[in-house]
Amino acid sequence: MSPTEGPAERPAERTVLDARDISRALTRISHEILERNKGSADLYLLGLHTRGVPLAHRIGERIAAVEGHEVPVGSLDVTMYRDDLRSQPTRSPHKTSVPGGIDGRVVVLVDDVLFSGRTVRAALDALNDLGRPASVRLAVLVDRGHRELPIRADHVGKNLPSALAERVSVHLSETDGDDGVVIA
Amino acid sequence: MTRHLLSIDDLSVDDMTTVFDTAAEMHDVQRREVKKLPALRGRTVINLFFEDSTRTRSSFEIAGKWLSADTVNITGKGSSASKGESLRDTVRTICAMGVDALVMRHSASGAALQVSQWVDAVVINAGDGTHEHPTQALLDAYTLRQRLGSLEGRHVVMVGDLTHSRVFRSNVKSLTRLGARLTVVAPPTLMPSGIGAWSKEAGFETSYDLDAVLPDADAVMMLRVQRERMAGGFFPSAREYAVGYGLTRDRLATLGADAPILHPGPMNRGLEIAADAADAAQSVVLDQVSAGVAVRMSLLYHLLAGGDVS
Numbered sequence: 001m002s003p004t005e006g007p008a009e010r011p012a013e014r015t016v017l018d019a020r021d022i023s024r025a026l027t028r029i030s031h032e033i034l035e036r037n038k039g040s041a042d043l044y045l046l047g048l049h050t051r052g053v054p055l056a057h058r059i060g061e062r063i064a065a066v067e068g069h070e071v072p073v074g075s076l077d078v079t080m081y082r083d084d085l086r087s088q089p090t091r092s093p094h095k096t097s098v099p100g101g102i103d104g105r106v107v108v109l110v111d112d113v114l115f116s117g118r119t120v121r122a123a124l125d126a127l128n129d130l131g132r133p134a135s136v137r138l139a140v141l142v143d144r145g146h147r148e149l150p151i152r153a154d155h156v157g158k159n160l161p162s163a164l165a166e167r168v169s170v171h172l173s174e175t176d177g178d179d180g181v182v183i184a
Numbered sequence: 185m186t187r188h189l190l191s192i193d194d195l196s197v198d199d200m201t202t203v204f205d206t207a208a209e210m211h212d213v214q215r216r217e218v219k220k221l222p223a224l225r226g227r228t229v230i231n232l233f234f235e236d237s238t239r240t241r242s243s244f245e246i247a248g249k250w251l252s253a254d255t256v257n258i259t260g261k262g263s264s265a266s267k268g269e270s271l272r273d274t275v276r277t278i279c280a281m282g283v284d285a286l287v288m289r290h291s292a293s294g295a296a297l298q299v300s301q302w303v304d305a306v307v308i309n310a311g312d313g314t315h316e317h318p319t320q321a322l323l324d325a326y327t328l329r330q331r332l333g334s335l336e337g338r339h340v341v342m343v344g345d346l347t348h349s350r351v352f353r354s355n356v357k358s359l360t361r362l363g364a365r366l367t368v369v370a371p372p373t374l375m376p377s378g379i380g381a382w383s384k385e386a387g388f389e390t391s392y393d394l395d396a397v398l399p400d401a402d403a404v405m406m407l408r409v410q411r412e413r414m415a416g417g418f419f420p421s422a423r424e425y426a427v428g429y430g431l432t433r434d435r436l437a438t439l440g441a442d443a444p445i446l447h448p449g450p451m452n453r454g455l456e457i458a459a460d461a462a463d464a465a466q467s468v469v470l471d472q473v474s475a476g477v478a479v480r481m482s483l484l485y486h487l488l489a490g491g492d493v494s
Contacts, residue, residue, distance in 0.1 A: 077209070080223040080251075080485070090185070090490035092202055093209045129218040 012184070016160055016168075019179035022141065025157030026055065029139050030062035032155045037106055040067045042134060044105035048123055049077045049094040051112035054174035055141060059110060074098040076109070076130075081122035098130055107133040108155075112170040114140040117151035142181055144168045185486050188300045188307040191316045192357035200358065204326050206482035207475070213250065214478060221481075223489045224253035227284040232275070233310070234260035234290045239449055239473060240310050240320070244287045247480035253284075253488070271295065272302055279303040285488055288312075293350075306487050314348050320448050321354035323479040325362055327472050328403055331444045336363035341397050343369040343429055344407025344456055345418070347376045351448050352407060360386050367401075369394045371429060373418045394429055399438050405446040406431050409456045422455050430454075431461040444468045 017025065037043055040063055047056030053075045060073040077094040079085075109123055120138060127133060139155035144162040162168055162183060171180045185202070186194035195203070213219055229248040231241050241257060248255035258278065260266065265274050275286065285306040288296050293313030300307040311317040325335065332338050340359055346352045346368055359366050366388035368379075375390065376382075383390050391397050398404065409425060419425045426432065431445065436458070439445075445457075445467045453459050462469065 080221040080489075085223060085489050086491045088491055090486050092206050095209060096212065125222065129220055130216070 014183050015180055016183050017142075017158060017181035022157070022172075022179050022181065025141060026058050027062055029155045029157060030059050030066070033059070033108055033137075033139065034063060034066060036137070036154070040069070040071050042104065042106045043071045044098075044100075044102055044107045044133070045071060045073045046076050046098070046102070046107050046109050046127075047073065048109060048111040048119060049075060049079075051170055051172050051175055052076075052110045054172050055112060056108075056110040057174075059108075059139070072100050072105075074102075076123055076126055078119060078122035078126050081125045083118060083122070096126070096130075102127065102131040102133045104132070104134050106135050106137070108137045108139050110139050112141050112172075113168055114138070114143045114151075114153050114156075115146055115168075117147045117149035120151050121149050141170060142168060187487075188296075188309075189318055189483060189487065190296045190300060190307065190309045190312075192318045192321055192354050192361075194318070197361055200322065200325070200362065203322060203479065203482050203486065204329060206485060207326055207478040208330075210250075210481040210485075211475070211478040213481070214474065219250050220252060221250060222252050223485055224248065224251040227253045227488050228282065229253045229255045229285045229287060229484065229488075230278055230283050230305075231255060231257045231287045231310075232278065232289070233258070234265065234288075234295075235311065237289055237310070239476065240289065243473070243476040244308075244310065244319075244480050244484075247477050247484055250477070251481055251484055251489075253484065271299070275299050275303055279305050285484070308483065308487065311350055313350065314353070315350050316354045317350040317448075318354050318358075319476070319480055319483065320351050321358040322483070323472055323476040324351075324355055324405065324446055324448070325358050326479050327446060327468055327475045328359075328364075328444065330471070330475070331468060332402060334363070335359065337365060338402040339365045339367065339400055340403045340405060341367050341369060341394075341401040342405045342407065343394055343431070345374045345409050345413060346370040346379070346407070347374050347418075348410065348413065349407050355405070356382075356386060356388060360388055365389075367391055367397050369397060369429065371419055371425070374413075394435065395438070398435055399440075401439060401443050403444045403446065404431065404439060405448075406451075406457045406461075408448065408450065409452060411452065411455070426455055426458075429456070431457045433458050433460040436461045436464060439466075441466065446472060448472070 045056040047053035063071050077096045079093040137154040140153045141157040143156045144160045167184050245255045283305045287308045289310040293315035295312045296309035369391045447469050
């Protein structure tokens with residue numbers, strides 16, 4: 001390997017899921033959600049910013065295609081509920097939008113990566129202030145392990161054992177221009 | 185972002201945009217059943233007001249409470265200041281209790297800056313003499329953005345007692361930096377000295393003729409005229425002021441129907457603003473009040489929630 005070959009010191013990036021893998025995983029999650037809920041009654045898909053939001057919309061489209069009618073999709077920003085607010089500069093919150101409200105609904109939280117579980121904990125706190133869902137479930141595209149809280153996902157696109165030092169990044173066409181899950 | 189907010193000068197245009205964007209999200213919280221966010225849990229905010237205020241003080245108090253901060257109000261009357269304690273001793277005593285932020289209003293220009301040098305807490309200027317009132321200017325600009333979209337190139341007309349107005353001074357800075365075309369109107373006796381040089385430097389227009397500029401306005405901001413100024417000989421009578429510089433029913437007819445009417449309050453109906461204008465569909469006076477809470481939540485969040493950024 002010649003030293004002029006480029007970023008040799010960077011650990012090799014490995015694509016774990018390509019666009020078609022992501023599509024298949026989301027289709028399976030959509031069916032699992034419907035199966036578990038015995039249909040789409042009272043379902044509410046709630047995407048966590050940033051990449052959970054487009055994922056929730058994609059799952060919503062798949063469910064609509066199967067069921068023949070739309071399922072409400074919302075977005076949730078948990079910035080203000082994070083437990084690490086004080087350890088970094090403030091970030092601007094994104095839009096929280098729950099059209100129609102979540103009272104009595106079966107809320108499925110959707111996020112791209114499940115890691116420490118702290119984002120989901122913050123999301124559960126945020127839900128508390130937004131209403132009272134009948135139940136809450138969690139769907140994630142990737143579960144990379146290393147939980148720091150007693151939280152687990154109900155629907156997982158891919159279990160991805162990873163080292164703590166590794167970085168798992170999800171790219172989506174809506175936010176990044178292309179679809180893919182990369183580990184580095 | 186800045187550590188203290190003493191003047192609009194502490195904020196870059198990017199900072200202001202950040203404050204507005206966060207305020208828009210805070211505005212949504214205002215419409216929720218549970219108006220509470222945990223971001224400032226465990227932080228203490230003291231509202232220290234040496235001058236009368238209803239809306240600014242309660243707005244800061246509500247903003248702090250909705251962010252879960254503990255807020256305490258101290259007014260000049262009834263505090264040890266009225267027993268002769270110096271300002272320095274008062275603020276240092278309060279801050280010794282373990283305070284994270286001090287929201288302060290004082291009749292002396294520069295009081296907030298002075299206090300910021302004495303204490304460790306974050307200091308937010310809620311009005312100092314005739315100098316600045318930055319949070320009012322931010323909520324005005326936010327309200328205008330909500331109504332007009334961008335401020336870039338829009339013509340804002342500000343009318344009133346410019347000499348004694350801290351709202352005017354802060355607004356000139358924020359509006360010109362946000363790209364608005366600004367014309368300020370006042371009778372010659374209430375036009376601040378040295379405004380010629382300032383207007384050239386900051387890039388805004390001055391006028392003594394409200395009727396000439398009003399038809400061309402995208403928004404008009406009426407400033408409060410203090411009746412006690414009459415005693416100072418700045419204008420002969422309330423009626424004469426209203427005829428020359430008030431937003432009367434006749435003038436309202438010359439204003440574009442979409443042009444929002446702003447007033448920082450409290451309004452003197454019949455003096456600087458006629459009831460027809462104050463209650464017109466295009467009046468956004470109450471929107472300003474509700475925006476005030478959202479903008480102050482945004483500011484408290486950005487100034488207090490984060491960790492030390494060193």
